[in-house]
Amino acid sequence: MKAIIQKEFGDPSVLTYSDIEIPKIVEKEVLIKTAYTSVNYADIKTRVGNKGKGDFPLILGLDVAGVIEEVSPCSSFSKGDRVIAFPKNGSYAEYVVANEKLIFKIPDNLSFKTAATMPTVSILSYILLHEIGQVQKTDTIVIHSAAGGVGSMLVQLAKLAGVQKVIGTVGKQNKEDYVRKLGADIVCTYDEFAEVTLKQTNNKGATIIFDSVAGDVTTKSLECLALFGTLVQFGNSSGKAGSFKTSDVHSSCRNIKGFSLGTTRKHNPERLGTVAKKVLDLFATNKISIPIAKVFPLNEAANAHRLIESRDYEGKVLIKV
Numbered sequence: 001m002k003a004i005i006q007k008e009f010g011d012p013s014v015l016t017y018s019d020i021e022i023p024k025i026v027e028k029e030v031l032i033k034t035a036y037t038s039v040n041y042a043d044i045k046t047r048v049g050n051k052g053k054g055d056f057p058l059i060l061g062l063d064v065a066g067v068i069e070e071v072s073p074c075s076s077f078s079k080g081d082r083v084i085a086f087p088k089n090g091s092y093a094e095y096v097v098a099n100e101k102l103i104f105k106i107p108d109n110l111s112f113k114t115a116a117t118m119p120t121v122s123i124l125s126y127i128l129l130h131e132i133g134q135v136q137k138t139d140t141i142v143i144h145s146a147a148g149g150v151g152s153m154l155v156q157l158a159k160l161a162g163v164q165k166v167i168g169t170v171g172k173q174n175k176e177d178y179v180r181k182l183g184a185d186i187v188c189t190y191d192e193f194a195e196v197t198l199k200q201t202n203n204k205g206a207t208i209i210f211d212s213v214a215g216d217v218t219t220k221s222l223e224c225l226a227l228f229g230t231l232v233q234f235g236n237s238s239g240k241a242g243s244f245k246t247s248d249v250h251s252s253c254r255n256i257k258g259f260s261l262g263t264t265r266k267h268n269p270e271r272l273g274t275v276a277k278k279v280l281d282l283f284a285t286n287k288i289s290i291p292i293a294k295v296f297p298l299n300e301a302a303n304a305h306r307l308i309e310s311r312d313y314e315g316k317v318l319i320k321v
């Protein structure tokens with residue numbers, strides 16, 4: 001089968017279009033023929049070596065949409081089932097293997113292309129908003145990187161839940177119209193969001209802030225987080241760790257909560273099934289969607305990475321296999 005193989009850390013040129021053996025399944029696993037996979041910023045971090053040591057050769061990619069090709073005995077799935085999944089050894093490949101706990105059937109009216117936009121960013125966003133942040137309609141929330149995949153989804157889910165005021169941040173002001181169309185009430189840059197948030201809340205601050213950037217953005221977020229407010233931290237796309245002092249939280253009764261979809265997939269995959277069904281239903285009934293920035297063929301995965309790194313896109317970048 002064809003796959004994108006990486007044998008060393010580096011720029012997109014380390015991604016090579018190769019022929020490898022179709023992987024084998026064991027008990028409680030299925031083989032999936034990939035239709036589409038998405039490109040996530042985590043793929044970039046893995047490629048350049050920011051996520052630990054590389055077990056080379058490796059295949060990047062977190063999720064797929066496709067058709068089940070083979071199942072193990074006594075499986076709850078069948079050959080021909082249309083699914084999304086989180087494969088165990090990457091997704092930039094014609095065939096992937098996934099554990100049954102991380103596979104979810106998709107409705108017949110949902111295309112593979114649309115389904116491929118949602119596994120990582122939509123399941124993550126739903127958990128962040130409803131389980132970790134526990135948003136209420138009366139909240140004022142800040143969503144950092146609102147034009148990205150998770151940000152795009154958080155904005156839509158927040159407005160669908162009736163959140164009173166959604167403030168989205170962007171790295172480039174030319175993304176303002178896109179984020180407003182998603183439903184954000186206010187859009188501002190990282191340089192000005194703290195001041196804007198305080199002004200919009202009569203200096204009380206936001207009740208919940210969703211931070212995937214870290215670094216200085218985390219520090220500024222604490223400057224505009226309300227008493228009893230919650231900072232939800234789930235990434236560090238800036239490449240820098242955010243920092244805070246214990247005095248930042250105890251006297252103000254504020255909370256800092258962390259979440260990782262990767263950790264949850266590994267240690268508590270059962271948590272994802274109910275959420276996946278809810279999100280798939282929302283997509284199938286057109287209540288939410290993620291715009292597709294561009295679709296690349298598998299042999300142009302390197303160009304997909306270059307687009308992600310440029311940050312000059314809106315929505316999701318997909319690879320057609």
